[in-house]
Amino acid sequence: MFEKVVLVTRKTRLSELVVRFNTKKQAKFYVERAGQDFTGFEEEDDTYRRAVDALRAQLDVGLPVQQVDRSLVPTFLFTGKELVVAVGQDGLVANVAKYVGAQPLVGVNPDPERFDGVLLPFLPAKARGAVLRVLEGKGNFRHVQLAEARLGDGQRLLAFNDLFIGARTHVSARYQLRFGGREEAQSSSGVLVSTGAGSSGWLSSVFALARALTQQTGGVPGQPWQLGWEEARLAFVVREPFVSRHSRADLVGGFVTEQDELVLESRMPQGGVIFSDGMEEDFLTFGAGATARIRPSEQRARLVVP
Structure with a gap:
């Protein structure tokens, strides 16, 4: 019996830079001074944020949704009654999988133009169906060693x-x-x-x-x-x-x-x-x-x- 959905997210390159330099303006100055195009950082961040917002709406399935940043996963207490959804790069699924035990893990690709998605078989619009099938006992699984x-x-x-x-x-x-x-x-x-x-x-x-x-x-x-x-x-x-x-x-x-x-x-x-x-x-x-x-x-x- 599942008691909640745990949504695992990650920081984008832009959000990590803002943490490092305190403001978006300072982050932009650093990136452009290094000769890089800051637009790509903004587009990636915007795409990811919109995907997370859309995914949260899709996860309205009658259970509480707790959003957790990837950095907190190693110390997060999984009780065995969570359905876990990870939205990010393939590496996010790999890093989350070893901490969640036997709980089902749904990988969601927020940006197919940037991420291969080998471990991310679902787009945000399809995540609700995947979650509902698991809750109904009809989910399909791959058991990875x-x-x-x-x-x-x-x-x-x-x-x-x-x-x-x-x-x-x-x-x-x-x-x-x-x-x-x-x-x-x-x-x-x-x-x-x-x-x-x-x-x-x-x-x-x-x-x-x-x-x-x-x-x-x-x-x-x-x-x-x-x-x-x-x-x-x-x-x-x-x-x-x-x-x-x-x-x-x-x-x-x-x-x-x-x-x-x-x-x-x-x-x-x-x-x-x-x-x-x-x-x-x-x-x-x-x-x-x-x-x-x-x-x-x-x-x-x-x-x-x-």
């Missing part, structure tokens, strides 16, 4: 697209990696763990680089890994591993399952982190002595689809 990182003290972090385990700054990450019955000390630019939903994103750039370098050096490149969104396995790759007397580069990739998890033990005295889906401000500290276990999560995102 999430990734999970869990520390020894019980802290955990979920990811819709990918997890990054490494150093906060551009220094080498040092850790002990265990996988598939083998282990080795590594020094690298960090470890990337991708879900099926994220395999066409950051992970694909790793394969694009490997393919280009292999071709340029006369080799025959392999095929990039493909995972289904619902598939209960993850792919991991080690970024730029460095071989030395104290580090190896033999365990540089593989598929993580419930039976074969990835384990990393930090060797970084400071600056070690684990973050997900590009949200660096929402992270787990991964300092020396910390052990992270990576596996497919039992929790799945429940996306509403047409």
Whole structure:
């Protein structure tokens, strides 16, 4: 039984600039001084605000509507009785999905001219129908596999697209990696763990680089890994591993399952982190002595689809 609709919004580029510079006039001065056209910022902001207003009218379905900014989602208390609607870019859905549990999540595209909308199957005018179908028990869903990182003290972090385990700054990450019955000390630019939903994103750039370098050096490149969104396995790759007397580069990739998890033990005295889906401000500290276990999560995102 749903008790309310939670509408998740985000700040536009213009609204973020106004927060930074206090007034729209000062924001305009900053943008134009940088040689950019301020009109684009205004148009984007206006389109988004009109979409949110139209969406709120569509969500008049007899339940209270609580509007929440994306920045508050990590600390928002979801009770399991909310129907969640996210209006923004695809990344907004990815970032919200890992916090809402099994609640249905409706992705709404406020600006099809600017956003691809892979995770945003509904326009504001169609959102009411999607919400009503869920309330009537007739909704269609896609259950997307999430990734999970869990520390020894019980802290955990979920990811819709990918997890990054490494150093906060551009220094080498040092850790002990265990996988598939083998282990080795590594020094690298960090470890990337991708879900099926994220395999066409950051992970694909790793394969694009490997393919280009292999071709340029006369080799025959392999095929990039493909995972289904619902598939209960993850792919991991080690970024730029460095071989030395104290580090190896033999365990540089593989598929993580419930039976074969990835384990990393930090060797970084400071600056070690684990973050997900590009949200660096929402992270787990991964300092020396910390052990992270990576596996497919039992929790799945429940996306509403047409």
